[in-house]
Amino acid sequence: MKARAVIGHPEIEDTNGKVALVRGPLVYCMxxxxxxxxxxxKENHRIHYKTLESAFESDLxxxxxxxxxxxxxxxxxxxxxxxxxxxxxxxxxxxKMQVWARSE
Numbered sequence: 001m002k003a004r005a006v007i008g009h010p011e012i013e014d015t016n017g018k019v020a021l022v023r024g025p026l027v028y029c030m031x032x033x034x035x036x037x038x039x040x041x042k043e044n045h046r047i048h049y050k051t052l053e054s055a056f057e058s059d060l061x062x063x064x065x066x067x068x069x070x071x072x073x074x075x076x077x078x079x080x081x082x083x084x085x086x087x088x089x090x091x092x093x094x095x096k097m098q099v100w101a102r103s104e
Contacts, residue, residue, distance in 0.1 A: 003028075003067050005049035008100060018100040019049050021067050021083050028067050028083035032095030035081050038071060039096050045071040045079065047101045061088045071101070 003023040008015025021028040032039045048070050057066045067083040089097050 001054075003052050003054045005052065005103070007103070015100050017102055019047060019103040020099050020101075021049065021052065021069075023054055023065060023067065027086045027099060029086045029089050029097050029099045030081060030083055030101065031089055031092070031097050033093045034084070035079070037079050038081060039098075041073065042098070042101070044073045045102065046073075046104045047071050047081070048104050050104075060084065061091055064088055072104075 001024045003021060005019040006022055008018040008020070010016050030038065038045055052067060052069045054065050054067050057064060060066055061084060064085055069081050069083070071079045071081055086099065
């Protein structure tokens with residue numbers, strides 16, 4: 001199954017200019033535990049969803065297909081990002097979570 005980006009509707013303020021990542025029927029999210037640098041400065045990063053990859057991670061949350069991509073800021077500094085299925089978030093540590101992210 002291929003992962004893809006869902007682009008937010010331009011007339012919905014909270015999703016305009018943002019993307020959510022999905023794979024089949026599952027919606028994915030970023031957790032602060034995997035992406036601490038992104039959450040420290042998320043307003044200045046843009047997701048590069050065209051570099052999206054998926055892989056089964058046996059040691060993550062008891063075994064899930066995780067999505068990876070990257071984000072960059074205005075200084076062209078890049079971060080690797082990990083997304084997990086939304087229904088599995090908040091199972092490791094307390095912290096922030098995000099589904100919709102600003103895109104390139």
